[in-house]
Amino acid sequence: MATAQTRTLSRIMMAPAVIVLLIWMIVPLVMTLWFSFQNYSLINPMMTGFAGWANYVYVIGDPSFIQSLVNTLILVGGVLLITIIGGTLLALLLDQPIWGQGILRIIVISPFFVMPPVAALIWKNGFMHPGYGMLAHLWKFFGLQPIDWFNQYPMFSVIVIVAWQWLPFATLILLTALQSLSEEQREAAEMDGANAINRFYHIILPHMARAITIVILIQTIFLLGIFAEIRVTTGGGPGYASTNIAFLVFRTGILSNDIGAGSAGGVVAVVIANIVAIFLMRAVGKNLDA
């Protein structure tokens, strides 16, 4: 399968994809880098010229940056924790002999199909609203003072919404992996006298390791860029309490029209993503070799 002709053809066939992705990756990135060293504000057109590290100093030096960075990590970490643990437990449950498994799968996956702004709006107005949200009704039912979730616990609230969207994904992938564990393997373990807990640690968990890696990889890709949920619910507030890096760049660059500082933030975001990516790719690259 490798004549010189096929090799040539295959290069030609790959060229469009490689070229557009290369452009897509390089051009904007170079521009972002360029802007990040410029004085460039849409509000103040008089301010131009080379800015040196000023934009970086401005962005990174701002306390909001550290907070956003921490928030980003909390958001990604929190959602991963909830979805992996919750997803594993739920997958184990759904793998039991239960009635209506097919319908359950469909019900459970549903939140994954809900677009982020809708998810955010439903939670914001229908559930977490201190006046007429369902949780407020529940709190009142037990005689408690309703909580103003987005003001009192903004990060937690955002995490809940995002985890709700991604838990189904984790569950179904882990369930699929679980179901590919052959009955014989389990029975063999049982014959060997392994109890349920031992079976879980020595048979089931190693078998699911690959699936868990995949879930972490894919979710991280999406979680680093969480945007709509924050924009629709807290708007990044109160203050910067629920601003992540993605939203910070949007705030600085687009809302405040400071292209230079926004770009510097963008570059930082790319660097952070790449650090995460390198770790993930290392871990997953081996695992994905199907």
Added chain:
Amino acid sequence: MGSISLSHVKKSFGEVQIIPDISLDIKEGEFVVFVGPSGCGKSTLLRLIAGLEDTTSGTILLDGVDMTKAPPARRGLAMVFQSYALYPHMTVRDNIAFPLKMAKAPKEVIDQKVEYAARTLNLSSYLDRRPRALSGGQRQRVAIGRAIVREPKAFLFDEPLSNLDAALRVNMRLEITELHQQLKTTMIYVTHDQVEAMTMADRIVVLNAGRVEQFGTPLDLYKKPANRFVAGFIGSPRMNFVDGPEAARYNASAIGVRPEHFSLATTPMPGAWKGKVGVAEQLGSDTFLHVHVDGLGLMTIRTDGDQTFGHGDDVYLTPDPARIYRFDAAGLAL
């Protein structure tokens, strides 16, 4: 139409040289079998001829025309794969018609040729089925049908029967041989089964580690093996080899005797090899005795089916002196 000639064809995959240097001339209309142990490069050689792989160097002529660099689609050869490689999404009819459609043949011609091929191969009642609804033998026939409609210069078969059960294999073997007699088109057939090679071939190419050990008619190979490898490979059960002082008595570094070229006695004979029967495999028509010969090791002897020897019996073996093969230190026949 249909002569194939390779000259100094070499093939490496990266650093690994699979075919060091092969030159072959296959005549028009010939049925040539490539045989050899697994991994010796049979498929690779066939795929070089097909154009599915590039030669590293050397030239391939089809009907005298240099086709070394031509893509498979332009070579006018047809190939039948071990896996059949049928198009699963097409009916049998469309599978067989595919090469004709690619050649932009007119519809009437396609229909006519497909009908004809289907009749020849007993596929007429399956034309509207998908490959997955066919048995292994039927799939094989579809693959052959797809090959014959294009009226290729030559057919290339890569172990086409190895996925079939034994009985069907014998049947298909006959059908392919018959097809060859009918079409008189050049065929190259790859197998590692030397029975297939012996029964089907006009000429056999014995390959070993990418080298041609011998190229000749089946009887040539049986009677006059060029070297120890061919002697051991052709013939079933395998030839028995003896080296050391016993071989030196024949002025050779090693001698070989085929299992069918012994006379057998139960009483000592002058010059005979004494041994004890280990296992006796009774096939009905023949009996294969595995005899532990003192000082020479295990030998396989073929006797007629009426002989009844048992484990532990003493036997005396006399090789037919006219049929002792002698080899030098390099393994070449003397």
Added chain:
Amino acid sequence: MARAASIQTRIGFTALAWAIALLLFAPILWTILTAFKTEAEAIATSPTFLPREFTLENFGAVQDRSDYFKHAFNSIIFSVGSTLLGLVIGVPAAWAMAFAPTKRTKDVLMWMLSTKMMPAVGVLIPIYLIFRDLRLLDTLHGLTLIMTLINLPIIIWMLYTYFKEIPVDILEAARMDGAELYNEIVHVLVPMAVPGIASTLLLNVILAWNEAFWTITLTSGKAGTLTAFISSFSSPQGLFLAKLSAASLLAIAPILLMGWFSQKQLVRGLTFGAVK
């Protein structure tokens, strides 16, 4: 799971599983029910479960206020268009990677996937400025182009994993049968890969439909998709719950239905074939 589970454990597990599933589904159920309530009922201090008086007025109001159909149409063009364009670029690339792999094929795939790692905000500003200068802001084709680039790595990767399961013999047979590359791909590869291509299509339509960064930042009115449509409901609060639910339901219903029908293939697709 043929093990002899007692009927009690089975009932227990079933009840627990359904309870959790319904809890997860509650926000969607709430949306569906509230969409058919009146505004007054929706914010009543003692909430109802089923709508007391079933009304469709919310849907009419939503259409009047924000023109659902225009946004839905944009969403369809945007998500289907970007996916088809992605397939046109992706199929040949995946063919090359699956059937003529080189030492570097895996690196190229990894690199492609890594472009997904690039946070959108990192390139938002230049894209915004380029779009502004090329007059692509708030246009459907500009948006579709961006979406194609975003999903291209996923499309290629998914196709690659599906193509790899197709025996190369069959493509070689096609070559021997005289098929040139175009015929090999169009008449042999693509029909054989229909299930894989279909789930690639579905998943990417869903991802595009739910894309909520570029659709919000690069549109203002004309080219707005449903994500932009729904975001326009985020600011005004108060007497708005039922209409908000109606709008939400309208925005998610098409994809929810599509997802329900295809969830099996989607799970496989989303893991790039790594979990089967």
